[in-house]
Amino acid sequence: MSAKQPIAFYFDLFSPFGYLASTQIEKIAARHGRTVDWRPVLVGITVLKIMGMKPLPTYPLKGPYLNLDGHRFAQIYGVPYKPHGLKGHNSLAGMRAFQWIKSFDESLAVEFAKRMYAKLWVESVDITPVEVSADVAAGLGVDREKILAALASDEVKQALTTAVNDAIEQGVFGVPFFIADGEKFFGNDHIWMMERWLKYGRWSPEDSVGL
Amino acid sequence: MSAKQPIAFYFDLFSPFGYLASTQIEKIAARHGRTVDWRPVLVGITVLKIMGMKPLPTYPLKGPYLNLDGHRFAQIYGVPYKPHGLKGHNSLAGMRAFQWIKSFDESLAVEFAKRMYAKLWVESVDITPVEVSADVAAGLGVDREKILAALASDEVKQALTTAVNDAIEQGVFGVPFFIADGEKFFGNDHIWMMERWLKYGRWSPEDSVGL
Numbered sequence: 001m002s003a004k005q006p007i008a009f010y011f012d013l014f015s016p017f018g019y020l021a022s023t024q025i026e027k028i029a030a031r032h033g034r035t036v037d038w039r040p041v042l043v044g045i046t047v048l049k050i051m052g053m054k055p056l057p058t059y060p061l062k063g064p065y066l067n068l069d070g071h072r073f074a075q076i077y078g079v080p081y082k083p084h085g086l087k088g089h090n091s092l093a094g095m096r097a098f099q100w101i102k103s104f105d106e107s108l109a110v111e112f113a114k115r116m117y118a119k120l121w122v123e124s125v126d127i128t129p130v131e132v133s134a135d136v137a138a139g140l141g142v143d144r145e146k147i148l149a150a151l152a153s154d155e156v157k158q159a160l161t162t163a164v165n166d167a168i169e170q171g172v173f174g175v176p177f178f179i180a181d182g183e184k185f186f187g188n189d190h191i192w193m194m195e196r197w198l199k200y201g202r203w204s205p206e207d208s209v210g211l
Numbered sequence: 212m213s214a215k216q217p218i219a220f221y222f223d224l225f226s227p228f229g230y231l232a233s234t235q236i237e238k239i240a241a242r243h244g245r246t247v248d249w250r251p252v253l254v255g256i257t258v259l260k261i262m263g264m265k266p267l268p269t270y271p272l273k274g275p276y277l278n279l280d281g282h283r284f285a286q287i288y289g290v291p292y293k294p295h296g297l298k299g300h301n302s303l304a305g306m307r308a309f310q311w312i313k314s315f316d317e318s319l320a321v322e323f324a325k326r327m328y329a330k331l332w333v334e335s336v337d338i339t340p341v342e343v344s345a346d347v348a349a350g351l352g353v354d355r356e357k358i359l360a361a362l363a364s365d366e367v368k369q370a371l372t373t374a375v376n377d378a379i380e381q382g383v384f385g386v387p388f389f390i391a392d393g394e395k396f397f398g399n400d401h402i403w404m405m406e407r408w409l410k411y412g413r414w415s416p417e418d419s420v421g422l
Contacts, residue, residue, distance in 0.1 A: 051270050059262050061384035065397060072404070078416035173272035186276060189400035193283070205289035 006037040007194075010167050010177040011113065013091035013098075014044050016057075016070050016083065019121040021176035021188050022114060023079045028191060032198040034180075038102070038110050040095045040160060041167040043175055051173060073188050084124035091120075092160075093151055097133035099160045100150045101142065112137055217248040218405075221378050221388040222324065224302035224309075225255050227268075227281050227294065230332040232387035232399050233325060234290045239402060243409040245391075249313070249321050251306045251371060252378040254385055262384060284399050295335040302331075303371075304362055308344035310371045311361045312353065323348055 009025050011018040029036045041047060044055055057063045067083065074081035094116045102109035115136045119125040125132065130151045138144040150156045167177075171184060178185040178194050181201065185194040200207045220236050222229040240247045252258060255266055268274045278294065285292035305327045313320035326347045330336040336343065341362045349355040361367045378388075382395060389396040389405055392412065396405040411418045 047272070051272055053264075053270065059264065059384075061258070061262055061379070061382055065382060065384065065395060068395065072414050075414035076404075076407075076416060076418075168272070171272055171276060173270075173276065184276060184279065187400060189398060189404065192403045193287075193400065196287075203283050203286035205287060207287075 004032075004034055005181055006035040007198075008037050008039055008170075008179040010039050010041045010170075010172045010175055010179075012041050012043045012175045013094045013113065013116050013120060013127060014042075014089075015175045016081070016121055017066075017073070017188055018175040019117040020070065020073045020077060020079070020081065021191070022117050024077055024188075024191070025176070025178075028195065032195070034198065036110075038098075038106075038113060039167060040099050040163050041172050041175060041177070042091070042095060042160075042164050045090060045092060046164055047168060047173055050168065056174070080118075080122045082122055082124060084120060084126075086120075086124070086126050089120075089126050089128045091127060093130040093133045094127050096151055096156050096160045097130075097137060097147060099163055100147070100156045101137065103159065108140060108142070112140055112142075115139070215243075215245055216392055217246040218409075219248050219250055219381075219390040221250045221252045221381075221383045221386055221390075223252050223254045223386045224305045224324065224327050224331060224338060225253075225300075226386045227292070227332055228277075228284070228399055229386040230328040231281065231284045231288060231290070231292065232402070233328050235288055235399075235402070236387070236389075239406065243406070245409065247321075249309075249317075249324060250378060251310050251374050252383050252386060252388070253302070253306060253371075253375050256301060256303060257375055258379060258384055261379065267385070291329075291333045293333055293335060295331060295337075297331075297335070297337050300331075300337050300339045302338060304341040304344045305338050307362055307367050307371045308341075308348060308358060310374055311358070311367045312348065314370065319351060319353070322351055323353075326350070 007029050011022055025036050048055060057066045070081060070083065098109050098113050101112050116127055119132065119136065120127045130148060133151065134144050134147050137147045170179065174186055176188060180194050180198055183197050196207060218240050222233055236247050259266060268277045281292060281294065309320050309324050312323050327338055327344070330343065330347065331338050341359060344362065345355050345358050348358045381390065385397055387399060391405050391409055394408050407418060
């Protein structure tokens with residue numbers, strides 16, 4: 001049996017739908033004998049600027065729908081979810097911290113991302129200050145001074161920039177965004193389609209999932 | 212048994228994803244013992260202006276993905292689909308014609324919409340000129356002079372405007388958009404969720420659809 005490729009899961013701590021997907025992706029991958037490669041992207045800071053768009057929840061008509069949809073997905077997934085109402089926050093320190101931790105311990109980085117997601121999307125903690133990333137990482141056994149030094153270093157900043165550029169190169173324009181065996185999927189609402197792709201490896205009406 | 216509400220299906224002939232959904236909605240509704248109420252909306256002309264957005268396929272990064280996604284949905288549905296590459300076209304005459312036909316024969320209006328969708332999204336025919344709507348309606352037995360007169364009348368123009376304003380009032384920001392028993396769903400990628408709602412009438416992890 002040939003080794004199966006991991007599912008690339010592009011995430012941004014900034015995104016509520018990224019949070020929601022992050023609670024499910026490991027389970028989904030496991031159903032298909034896959035692992036997950038968590039990859040950072042900066043939607044608000046970088047991608048939307050390239051696209052000439054604002055964050056989707058701020059658009060008239062679409063905003064209220066996305067709010068409804070977030071709560072609905074949380075219920076379907078059975079996970080806690082609390083929109084925080086913060087303004088002026090960003091995920092830069094958290095995403096840099098993730099990329100740095102990933103450089104020496106991938107599963108630790110995933111655990112860090114999950115805890116950071118919970119801070120922002122369950123506990124309404126503003127994750128903008130570097131100290132929040134340092135505290136969360138310290139709770140996972142990472143040396144607090146070491147991560148604060150890393151977050152101030154040009155190398156770590158550049159590592160995230162490179163990763164985000166790679167994501168954009170792949171066509172990532174929002175999160176959650178998945179690449180599975182070369183096929184691209186955007187949004188929690190496309191997960192059923194990705195699962196079908198992982199199961200059948202083709203698109204055909206005969207592979208209907210039904211209800 | 213109490214009468215079940217029809218599924219409101221908001222469509223715009225302009226939209227490729229509206230076309231794709233139009234090929235499936237009757238079958239989906241029938242699976243749940245429902246009928247479909249086809250309701251017009253003007254996405255390009257009206258809704259996107261309110262939102263301050265351009266048509267989604269014109270955005271960098273998102274455009275190529277939507278192109279891929281359209282072809283993928285066509286394969287999943289097993290229907291013909293050919294992006295037309297037209298520019299400067301609109302769906303105004305066709306949507307007015309639909310609304311006018313619906314005022315005296317709802318199922319005829321649906322058949323008209325389906326044929327117009329096929330014109331634009333399978334045969335690459337520009338549906339902007341009123342003559343195209345007149346020809347398609349004539350092919351369904353509608354008097355050609357009568358529909359041309361209707362399309363020039365203020366009453367018919369106003370009828371569509373009223374319908375579009377109703378759609379916006381409901382929060383419709385794109386197509387396909389569905390309202391089923393009060394719950395709103397946007398996009399072909401949300402149809403699985405609508406089917407779940409129609410089946411269970413609630414959101415719960417226990418109702419997992421799995422694969």
